[in-house]
Amino acid sequence: MNDKLNINEQICFPIYLLAKDIIALYKPLLNALNLTYPQYLVMLVLWENETRTVNTIGKTLNLDSGTLTPLLKRLQQKELVTRTRSVTDERVVNISLTTKGAQLKNEAQCIPEQMMEAMNVSVEDLTTLKELVIKILNSKK
Amino acid sequence: MNDKLNINEQICFPIYLLAKDIIALYKPLLNALNLTYPQYLVMLVLWENETRTVNTIGKTLNLDSGTLTPLLKRLQQKELVTRTRSVTDERVVNISLTTKGAQLKNEAQCIPEQMMEAMNVSVEDLTTLKELVIKILNSKK
DNA sequence: CACAATTAAATTGCGCACAATTTAATTGTG
DNA sequence: CACAATTAAATTGTGCGCAATTTAATTGTG
Numbered sequence: 001m002n003d004k005l006n007i008n009e010q011i012c013f014p015i016y017l018l019a020k021d022i023i024a025l026y027k028p029l030l031n032a033l034n035l036t037y038p039q040y041l042v043m044l045v046l047w048e049n050e051t052r053t054v055n056t057i058g059k060t061l062n063l064d065s066g067t068l069t070p071l072l073k074r075l076q077q078k079e080l081v082t083r084t085r086s087v088t089d090e091r092v093v094n095i096s097l098t099t100k101g102a103q104l105k106n107e108a109q110c111i112p113e114q115m116m117e118a119m120n121v122s123v124e125d126l127t128t129l130k131e132l133v134i135k136i137l138n139s140k141k
Numbered sequence: 142m143n144d145k146l147n148i149n150e151q152i153c154f155p156i157y158l159l160a161k162d163i164i165a166l167y168k169p170l171l172n173a174l175n176l177t178y179p180q181y182l183v184m185l186v187l188w189e190n191e192t193r194t195v196n197t198i199g200k201t202l203n204l205d206s207g208t209l210t211p212l213l214k215r216l217q218q219k220e221l222v223t224r225t226r227s228v229t230d231e232r233v234v235n236i237s238l239t240t241k242g243a244q245l246k247n248e249a250q251c252i253p254e255q256m257m258e259a260m261n262v263s264v265e266d267l268t269t270l271k272e273l274v275i276k277i278l279n280s281k282k
Numbered sequence: 283c284a285c286a287a288t289t290a291a292a293t294t295g296c297g298c299a300c301a302a303t304t305t306a307a308t309t310g311t312g
Numbered sequence: 313c314a315c316a317a318t319t320a321a322a323t324t325g326t327g328c329g330c331a332a333t334t335t336a337a338t339t340g341t342g
Contacts, residue, residue, distance in 0.1 A: 004253035005246065007185045007201065011267050012163045012256070014274040016178075017203055019160035020329080021278065022153045027330095037157075038298060044148045055320060060148065062158055065321050067299050074297080091307045091320040105146065112145035115153070120280050125273060126152050132270050133155040137162065139261050161299080168300095179328060196290060206291050208329050215327080232290040232337050 025118045029111050033104060038063070039075060040108075042095075046081065047105045051096040053086070080104060166259045170252050174245060179204070180216060181249075183236075187222065188246045192237040194227070221245060 007013060023037045030040050041061050045052060052060075054068055063071075072095055075081045080101035086092035119126070148154060164178045171181055182202050186193060193201075199209055213236055216222045221242035227233035260267070 005185060005188055005249060007182070007189065009253075010185070011271045012167070013182065014271055014278060015156065015163060016160050018274050018278055019157050020203065022156060024330090026153070036297065041148070041154065041157075044146060044151070047146055048148060053320085054322095062161065063298090064300065066301080066323080067297095069322055071298075089308070089320085093321065108146060112150075119277070121277050125277065129270070129273050129277065130152045130155060132266060132273065133159050136260070136262050136266065136270065137155060137159055165300090177327065194290085195292095204328090205330065207293080207331080208327095210292055212328075230290085230338070234291065 022119070025115060026111075029114050029118075033107055034078065038067070038071060040111075042068075042071065042075065043080065043101065043104065043108070046095065046097045046101065047108075050102070051094055054093045054095060057095060075101075163260070166256060167252075170255050170259075174248055175219065179208070179212060181252075183209075183212065183216065184221065184242070184245065184249070187236065187238045187242065188249075191243070192235055195234045195236060198236060216242075 026037050026040070030037060033040070035043065038061075042057060045057050045060050054065060054072065058064055058068055072081060072083060076083055079098055082096045082098060084094050084096070086094055116123075116126075167178050167181070171178060174181070176184065179202075183198060186198050186201050195206060195209055195213065198213075199205055204212075213222060213224060217224055220239055223237045223239060225235050225237070227235055257264075257267075
């Protein structure tokens, strides 16, 4: 009895472990770019679209201003982005890539491939996993 | 081109999102027990075995003393555990459930079922996901 | 047996992550 | 047009999570 409260019966614990594991695998690759994983996610968003509002970035990455404001200030300190108040709506802050930030994309090109190698998993398993995870993410009401 | 650096092409990002999502789903359930998710994990370990060293808990949950020491102090403040130096080896700290900590298990019994409901996912999908995640976790060298 | 190497926790420091609140600007409604 | 409601960021506070270092105890080796 009480099986369901056994740590090995937990379904969510392995996902929590995997998420941490993945970030740990990213670490040495991202250290080379002087980025953390959440910072890398923000850069991915900006590499797709040079300027975004804090709000848009937050909606894309599921992060609130409490997380993003200090993170973006650190990216600004590294001279990868600029933060400027919108002229048309003073509440909005536009985040834009600097030249340096845009150029960093070149150094990031190899990361997806390196991660695949580091994870040591077949493309099939990873694809299945991704589809299943996205299905579950979307199944929320 | 540059598809691999597109945020929607990322395989790891959905896993990162899912892990956060799961913890968010746990939150209201764990609030009722006045526990955070990592604290809940530690309690799961102790409910299986009333006394464990910091080291053992850390190996089970993949957490180091930098995370566990303050977390365990908070559990101690809530009077759920005691922290005592081992007599046979003064380096070791034994973490034991208090009566209150042991009793909390009763209130936790309903959580796995409630989580299943909250996640709104079929048992089959969850089982497939878990097996795949564990396979990937084990595939590391 | 001395002493280097190892081990276990604790500590320090930094960066998320998020709840709750605050500040300021904009929008909607009577 | 005034003013309540809404929206966008920022701020405050708490709790991980982990790297790096420190402290103290134990073990291994010459």
